[in-house]
Each structure stands twice: as structure tokens, then as C-alpha cells.
Amino acid sequence: MDAVLLVATVVKVTVIVLAMVSLVPILTWVERRGSGIIQLRLGPNRVGPFGLFQPLADGIKFFFKEDIVPPFVHRPTYVLAPGISLCAAILALAVLPLAGSFEVAGRTIPAAIADVDAGVLLLLAASGLGVYGILVAGWSSNNKYSLMGGLRSSSQMISYELGLSLAVISVLVFCGTLRPVEIVEKQAAGLWNVVFLPVGFLVLLVAGFAETNRLPFDLPEAESELVGGYHTEYSSMKFSMFFMAEYVNMIVSAALLVTLFLGGYSVPAFIRGPLGLTGNLLAAAELLSFALKVGFFLWFFVWVRWTLPRFRFDQLMGIGWKVLVPLGFLNIAWAAFLVAVLGVTP
Amino acid sequence: MQVDPGAVLVLSAILFAIGIFGVISRRGAVVLLMGVELMLNAGNLALVAAARVTPAGGELGAMGGQVLAFLVLAVAAAEAAVGLALVIALFRHKGSVDVDLARMLRW
């Protein structure tokens, strides 16, 4: 057990968790201003320039709101559920590499918290555990609408987990490795995976929307149908924990998409070469590149939310099972064909 | 070795015993299933502990123990699915999942 590695890991965990959790208020601001732009109205513009302090105001509001726990709920699980959602969401951040390796005090330290052998699978495990938060929230609220919302939402998440896993598997077959760092390095040396596996990219994109319960797949929390879905009976901080879990899930989905298909943190060669980026400067450039790519997809999430209508639940399940799963399988076969028959290497 | 495989084996025995206790003393069909899952997990734990002490060129091959545990995992999944389908069918016929109600071989 290496002391320097331990300290580095603790620092990485603190930095990444704090960064992601503080990215959530910025995302809410982007969502509200972005929706305003798309709907041809002003978003929040009172609190600070361009409404930039609106998330701060929202946070203060959440802190001071009365935390109502209805008397008819099952208290232990009611209190536990938002925690499960948030913990599973943040756990998924552990395997995503934000940059290449940094060199500190003569040692190279990878930028992912957990650079383990079974890399991407940890992310699938964490998103599988996130289902419990919603399921238990829906059940413990002791309320028809919550239960329906919880059951719908978790069955949606499980169905689309299949599509997600199949898309991920096609990349694993193509790149021959489970570790995200190696997947990114292979893409840096050649072309981005989206060029070879476009269908997989689309499958992962759609499944990412459904996994995070975002429009057009957000029927489980649709206000017009189910009051609030699984978070009907929640107020103040517990509700905001669900909210945060949803946004962190969004970040994780976008980061997974970028890492697997769009070259992750790698800076394209035609930029890297002329600027002569090496060492820690390269790592910083890679961090910026990752942030830009993920930022674009977060904006895409917001854009789609305010553009498309939502799917009915049976249409939603139909897409998950009848469209994404067969496409996913075909994509795996295509990836295998590329590697085994055509001998294409990333 | 950092973790004592003997201790893991004892843990698996205790979990197995708790699983059997659950299956014997509870009446709800879903709890029985959970007890069975506990037993299967205990078995898997014993398999992995044994795989830990098996030298690399053993009879089952280098990865035999873990592959066996993986296959047990898959079979447990299959068995849980079928078991739950049976629970649903039981509930539909008897109105409750109490296994003491399923006394006769035909409905």
C-alpha cells in the first residue's frame, strides 16, 4: 500500500466529487436559461447578471424549506431512498478518466479515481444500484401515484440498461479492453469510435436519455400525469437530493458517451502536434477537451428536453425492447465483424 | 495472503445456515426465495475461497473456481426468475403467498 497513492486518491475523490456536485447548480442555470432561449422567453434574469446567482438562491430556498415527513410513510426507507440515488450516481463517477495522467513529484498519477481492470463495468454496476433509490422512494411514500411512478421509472431504467450495456459491449469488443483509459488511448491513436460504430453511438445516446429519466423519456415524473411521480411526497433537502442525483446521472451519461465514442479526454492530433503539448500541460488540455465535449452533450440533453414531446409509457418500453435491443445486438455483431473479419483495429 | 480463505469458508457456512434458517422458519414465498439466494451466495463464496488456494495448474484449470462461481451466478438468476413467476402464479390462485396454502398438487 503506497502512501503517495492513497493521498492522491483522497485528493482526486474530493476534487472530483466536489466539482461534479457544484456543477449541478450550474446545470440548473443552463437548463433554465436554455429553456428560455428555446421557448423565446427570458429565463431567470433578476438574481445577478443573467440570473447567474439563481442556483444559489434556489439552494438557500431548499435549505430553509420545511422538511415535511408525512406520517404515513415507512420512515427508514423514506429517508434512505434519496441517499441511495445520490450515492449510486456519484459512485459512477469513479471510473471515468477526466484527463490523462498528471505528473506530480516525479510520479505519474492517473486522473481516474478507480483505474481497475473491470473499468466500465463498475459504471454499469453503479447505475444498476441507482434503480433502488427510485423503487424504494416510490414504495415508501405509501401513495398510489408515487408507487406507479416508482415502478414505471425503475422498469424503464432496467429495460434501457440492456440497450446501454449492449452499446457499451460493442465498444468493448471493438477496443478489446474494459479500461476507459485504454479505450481513450486507442481512440487518440486512430479515429474516434463513432466513425466505426455509429449505430452504437445512437443506441447509447437514446439509452442515456432513458437511464436518466430525461425527456422524451420522463413519463415517470411527468407532472401532468402522476403529480410528481416517485418524488411526490418529498420536500426540501430530500427532494433536492433526487434532483442532484438526476443531474449527476446526466453528467455520467454524457461522460460515458464521450469516453466510449468521441475520444474521451484526448486532444486531436492536429491540435496536439503544432502546440507541442506534453506532460502536465497536455493533461490540462485534455481536461479542457473533456469538459468541452461533455459540456456539449449536457447542452444537448437540455436542448432535447425542451424540443421533443414525451413518449407514452408503452411506446417507451417498445422502443427500449423492440428497437434498441436488436440494434444493440446487430451493433455487437458489426463490431465483431470489423475486428475479426476485416481486421480493423482502433 | 491477505484474507484468510479459512475465515471466508466459515463465513460462507454461517451465511448458508442463516439461509436454511430463513427457508425453514418463514412462510412467505418471496422470503423463501431470498433465503435460497443467500444459500447460493454462500456456496459461491466457498467456491471463490477454494479457488484462491488452488494452485494455478489445478484440475479445473487456472480460472476454474471463478468460472464455476460465474455459472452458479447465472443459474441463480434463472432460478430466481422462474421462482418469482411461480410466486406470481401462486398469488393469483390463492390470494396470498403463504406457502402453507399450496398443499395440494393440483389446484
Next chain:
Amino acid sequence: MIPLAALFPLAIALPRIAFWGLAAVAVLAALGVVLHRNPVVEALFLVVVLLAVAGIYALMHAWFLAVLQVIVYAGAIVVLVTFVIMLLNLGPEARGGPGVLTVVLGALLALGLAGLVGRAAAGFGPRAAGAAWNPQFGRVAAMGKALFGAWFWPFEVVSLALLAALVGAVVVAKRRLEE
């Protein structure tokens, strides 16, 4: 490379402490599964057991199996169990807990089994010390090679078993049209 044990001598026992911690969590949660009255809480306790066992797998360097345990067992099977509980709206069990006789017999059984296994496990020590360390123990690549190499036929048969279970579950649970 500064070994942690040089700075903090107790660190050498960290895996052992972690193991005992996880073992205690697993046993307590397993007792929660079989003794609690509410099915959903029991399912959550089962998830805790599964996660603790996955942690023990990871401590024994079987990482692939640990991750698979979480994905398949904790993330799919117990979710299915929880779904069924919620769909059937199962409340707490009507009858009281197990009687005294059952608890005593159960405890005797557990202790007896643990004792038997403990005696068998005593032989693990010396053999473990001299066993050849398999450097590829938990590696995904080694697991893949084994699954698609020597263990190919069992792998395919298990896939067929899963398919049969899938079809069987749908057939058994389907609502008959004449009812």
C-alpha cells in the same frame, strides 16, 4: 514509493480489518433478511449482504466476479424480487416471528455447520502458504479466455438454461385468457 506501513504500522492489517467488517455486515444483514417482517426491507437487507459478499470477493482479488455480483445479483435479481413484492403489494407477514424452538434449533445448526467447516478450513492455512500464486486470478482477460476456451460448453448450456428460464417465467406468470 513510500509504503503506507512505514508511516502507519497498523495499515498492514487493513485488508484483515476490512474483511472482518464486511463479514460482520454480511452476517447481520443476513439475519435482517430472515428475521424482519417487511418484505421490501428484507430485500434491501439482501442487497446489503450481496454488496458485502462482493466486497469480500474484491478483497480476495476476484474483481471481475465482484463487479458481476453487483451487476447481476444486486442490480437485477433483487430488483426483480422487489418488483414482484411491490406488484403483489405484499405487506408484513401476518403471523408472528419464528418460535423459540426454531430459533434454538437454527442457532445450533448454524454453529454446528460453522464448526464442521471451521475444522475443514483449518487445513487451508498451510496449503495456502505454499500454493502457487496465480497472478491472473481476477483478471477479466483470463476469465474471458477460460469462458470461451476450456469452459465453452458449460457457458453455452447455461445460456440455454437462461433462455429456458426466460420462456418458462413468461409462460408461468402469464394471465390465462379464460380466467
